[in-house]
Amino acid sequence: MSTSVDARGLSCPQPMFLTRQALVEAGSGEVVVLVDGADQVDNCTRTAERLGWQATCEQKTGPEGRVFELTFRK
């Protein structure tokens, strides 16, 4: 089962912190995080990789503008 976190529009360090919380709680499996800034893509990916998760990023354009869908797997 995958967990999702919507961190769009949040200031530092909330996207990283919420990602970290979700990854630690999940332990393994798949976690999907939505962010809207390239800086948060870097931050969340770094956080996940430090915890041993693999990251992939997909950029989407929705009605509310650009969104990055980060998928972390472990």
Added chain:
Amino acid sequence: MTKVSSFFARRSGIIVAGLVIGGLAATLQNADLFSGRSNPPNMGVCVACFTRDIAGSLGLHRASAVQYLRPEIPAFCLGAFIAALAFGEFRPRTGSSPIVRFILGMFAMIGALIFLGCPWRAMLRLAGGDWNAILGLVGLVAGIGLGVLLLRGGFSLGRAYPARAVAGLAMPVLMGVLLLLAIFYPVFGEAGQAALFRSAKGPGAMAAPIVVSILVGLVVGFLAQRTRFCTVGAFRDLLLMRDFHLFSGIVAFLVAAFALNLVYGQFKPGFTLGLDSDGKPIQQFAAHSTHWLNFAGMLLAGLSFTLAGGCPGRQVFLSGEGDGDAAVFVLGMLTGAAVSHNFNLVGASKFAPYVVVIGLVVVGAIGLAGREVFARKEAKVCQPV
């Protein structure tokens, strides 16, 4: 572009940015390089002091020693704006409690001006041997620590939302106008009676050549936007998540500034610089040795910056990439500078202790009230789009 982009995101990128920014800051202080013209000692770059000088040049306060339209701040914003445009990261957005950010900006500035410097200058002062900076940095870390406790408790100022282009362009355009004013420096009336004001003596009269200041500002803005360089984030991420990424950037900043200060002969260690002919201690430049106020001022600033999501430099850079909320924080800092000088709250003023207490109460209340908005159990969990 992707390779360049990923270099900046790596540890090596933030370290290079820290070395360059710290080195440039120390260099701006070296009068020998620029025919006697330089930024003030241990103040090569100070977002708080320079914003305060800009407030003075515009006539928002009348402290005659600190009035100069410093070109570095608008150049920071425009450097970040250029970087954001070049890498497709310009993103107009707003709506995350702008008025609260304005108040945080005001109190962050009031606290920083009690210490007499922003976190960048705290490190430059340390790199120049001003040991009063140690008290300021301890206060800063304590303030960030309080902010981290609130963040752990679920503090948030809420979400920002995509906005019209004009909301993101407002600050870069405003900064562009300030940069033009800095270059041409018109006076709208009798000199000394109307803006733009310009100090004849004091820190406001000390400035590197404007071309150098603008170029350095653009380079710093560009690098900091790409690497997300942030002095408050450095300590925050370390305390919150044991993440050393941003911290390695400020260590590099400190090392570069210290090394160049030694090379330039700008390292003058001590809480004070000996005694004058009357036997009174000579203060370090733009500094005081009221230790508890150095601590308390930066405690207030550190907490305010942490709740707003980044150091004053970072707020300027974010405003350049379209963040309308960071822009409001910067305007709050400009207002806070005017309040500090108009109400005589600067340095070890007799009114400083009162405003520190008021500030901690107000910012502490914002921190406690903000927790419920984003308590962990309410964290919005949604399906991917």
